[in-house]
Each structure stands twice: as structure tokens, then as C-alpha cells.
Amino acid sequence: MTTQDLRDDEPEALHELAIELERKARARSIPDVPVGVMSCKDVDVYYGKFRAVTGVNLEFGRNEITALIGPSGCGKSTLLRSLNRMNDLVDGARVDGDVLFMGEDIYRKGVDPIEVRRRIGMVFQKPNPFPKSIYDNIAYGPRVTGMKVDSMDDLVEEALTKAVLWDEVKDKLKQSAFGLSGGQQQRLCIARTIAVKPDVILMDEPCSALDPIATMRIEDLMQELRQDYTIVIVTHNMQQAARVADRTAFFTALADKGTGDRTGVLVEFGRTTQIFEDPRDQRTEDYISGRFG
Template sequence: MTEPSVTHPYTPQQELPDHPVPVMQTRSLNVFYGGFHAVHDVDLAFGRHEITALIGPSGCGKSTVLRCLNRMNDLVPSARVEGEVLYHDQDVYAPSVDPIEVRRHIGMVFQKANPFPKSIYDNVAYGPRVTGMKVDSMDDHVEKCLRGAALWDEVKDKLKESGYSLSGGQQQRLCIARAIATEPDVILMDEPCSALDPIATAAIEDLMLQLREQYTIIIVTHNMQQAARVSDRTAFFTARPDETTGNRTGLLVEFDKTSTIFENPSDQRTEDYISGRFG
């Protein structure tokens, strides 16, 4: 993939524009698992230096959409993606595009912290090493990434220890350090706090707000309070059951500024979900 050369007028200190200046977009995105239509016609735009939250009940396709953005669904043999996923106007599913290169630009943090069975240092250094990324000093780069994940002060004296030696919240921050080590443009987070206690969750949320100054962040969360606290824009999904099979197809209901979604949604289904009437 080509390095992005687009300049964006929006910075986090400015008022959020009505429409995002897109780093990524989906156009008529449809996802199938075999004959099952999992996601139907999703159009979204993800803005530079913004946090976008994808919310909705279980089975509505929000994690499926997230995994499409860096081609993680390629790893599911039955998965088929139709439509477009654009990164700086380049279709990441074009035949000439290397999915490994896609994942270097679009990193991912999973629901359950998954450090590699390596030292703290080697967890962070792994991505740059396997991608052949050139850094002046790996030691300096590892320190920079651990500082970026607000973890350096806690681990600087035990970099040779296993990543498994850290607490759950520290492991998740290590995974964030690993994700930013390849200097991505976009960070995807799939329910990054669902397995964490409130203190660790608050630390990750604070970190998201700091990282927004450098990255575009897209999160899936079941926690509506979390979406309200950290995101700039929110996309609400629901699921439509098939009357014959009972299979549920994910639909995008509404996408807007988070303040609008939570205070003045335009669709009654959004209002019902936000108010707890269903979901």
C-alpha cells in the first residue's frame, strides 16, 4: 500500500466537523459467511484524529465490520466481503494489495489481551522485525511505544520478563504498544476493556483519548457509557432476523456525532436501545 499523503484540516482541539474527513470508508459493505448474510450494506466514514464507537446488541455485525477494515476476515475460510473498504481512497481488497501491509497501517487490539509468549521487549519489537521496518534504534523504538501506551514507567526495569507476568490491564496496554510499534495510521479495538476491572478500564480509556491525537481509533463496545465517554462519533447497529432461518443480518441504523446519538437520535430503534428498552 502507498503511504498516505493526505493533509487533514481537523485537529482534536478544533470543534468536531459535521462530517468526518475520512481516513477510512466503507461503501455498500456486505459480509457473508458461506450462505449466511452477516452484514448488509454498511456505509461509514472514519475521521482523522477521531474515535468512532460501533455499538449495538450481540449479533448485529459490529465486530464483523471491524474485522473487515484490516482484512482479518481473510482468516475465516467461509468469509466473503463485497463492496468497498477504502483507506485513503485505496481499496484494501484490491487484488494488488497485500493484507499484511494493510495490517501494518491498520493495527488491531483484541477483546482479550493476547501478549506473545515472549519478553515485554520482544512483544513490542516483534512487528517492526517481521515487517522489516527500519528503525534507527530498536531500544529507543520500544521505549517510545511503551511510553505511548503509558506503560514504560511500570516495566522499564523488567523488559526481559515475560509479557504474561503483567496484570490484565498492563497486558492490554502492552498489546496497544505492540499495535503502535509498526507506526499504523488506524487502530482498531474490539471491546478492549470487556475483561478488565474498572480501574484498568479507566486507564485504557484515558489512553485512547491520548492516542487520538496521533491515530484514528475505531472501537467496538457493548458499554454504552464507554462509547459516550470516549468517542467522537457513534454508529448504532441492529440485527434483522430472517423469517425462514432465524439467522440475524447486521444493519447500520444510524451514524452521527456521539452527542447526537445519545441525546437526540433520529431513529426510534436507536432511542430504544440507548434507553434500555431492548438490547
């Protein structure tokens, strides 16, 4: 039984139970130590002189969903954006330490950030479709990266199908993406990311601008995508992390006594069940139980 079957008409308690069971089942299926596609080794991220995050060591497991949680200003989004060199677009941003993708340091000299972003895609907080047709939104990535494509039509259909959007838009592919609802736009952005066939998908609070129903659909979609992709998601919503993530990393911000600057640090990283049910660090427990943050 899947959560989808229950969601339509069963009482909420049963729905919660189904989610719980699914989560437990998933927790059992992942290895104790993540088999990493990506990892961070002693990563610091700076904006100019300001150190936003420091000393992060993380392993992102293949076909797993890893959630980065923590209070505002703990650097979780900053870290996420350094995983595919999106921070390069910010003046003065700099990364120390190694961010490894399949063993290769993506900040090594000679690495082209454009190639990095092709393999490690990103979905943003606010849906940001291009002001083009639905079709052209999907076809954009394959076109600009010069992918060899037999049939663009098939590729567009495949990406939209994987993002569970095809049935809703198949009759209006030539219409502007701006005519879609917020939730549909976000799924379009996910489809757009899938179309360039990345290995990793980074999601920066992908549901924070969406209503609960659209959020649920994106969460269902993430479970589907997990079969093929490695997903890293930043979320403010702890229930969301508990619902979707296989592993969770909890960050917090430490204030420098001298300057007062707040720097993000990784507090605890483990299976989501462990982080939520049996946190090892007091700060994690305080945050999870709502005592701070």
C-alpha cells in the same frame, strides 16, 4: 483541567462533570462531516452463505474515535474485522462492497492483506501478548515487517511511553509479558500495535476483560492516542462509547423472515452527543434508553 487531575481525590459528581465537559469540548472540535481516513461503501460481510452484515456505509474521521455499538449479533465485530482483512483468516469469510483506506480499496485484487494490517492495526478483546519478553513483544512487529529502525531500544521505549506503560515496566523489559496484570497486558498490546506505526487502530471490545480501573486507564490512553491515530472501537458498554467516542454508529440485527438468519445493519451514525441525546431512529432511542438489547 483534565479528568486525570480530578480523578484522584475529587468526588464522583465532579468527575462526571469533567467527563461531560471534555466530551462537549471534543464534540465542538470535530467537523460536521468526518474527514475520512477510512470508509465503507455498501459493505456486506458473509460467512459462507450466511450474511452477517449488510449495506454498511460509514466514514471514519481522521484523529477521531468512532464507536460501533449495538446488541449482540449485530455484526459490529465482524465489520471491524473486515476493516483490516482479519476476516481473511476465517474459512469462508467474504466481503462485498468497498472498504477504502485513503481512497484505496483494501479488497482490490493485488492488495496484500499483510500490508493492509501493517497500516491498520488491531487490539483484541482479550489481551493477547506473545509468550515472550515485554521487549520482544514490542520489537516483534518492527522485526517481522522489516521496518528500518535506527535503535530498537528507542522504538520500544517510545511505544511503551505512548501507551503509558513505560514507567511500570522499564526495569523488567526482559521479563515475560505474562507476568503483567490484565490491564498492563492490554496496554502492552496497544504499545505493540503502535510500534509498527499504523494509521488506524481497530479495537475490538478492548476493555471487556478488564476491571473498572484498568478500563479507565485504557480510556484515558485512547484520548492520548487520538492525537496521532484514527481509532475505531467496538464496545458493548454504552457508557464507554459515550465517554470516549467522537462519533458513534449504532447497529442492530434484522431477522430474515424466511430463513430466520439475523443480519446486522447500520441504523444510525452521527456525533456521539447526537446519538445519545437526540437519536433520530426509534430503535436507537430504545437501545440507548435500555428498552432492548
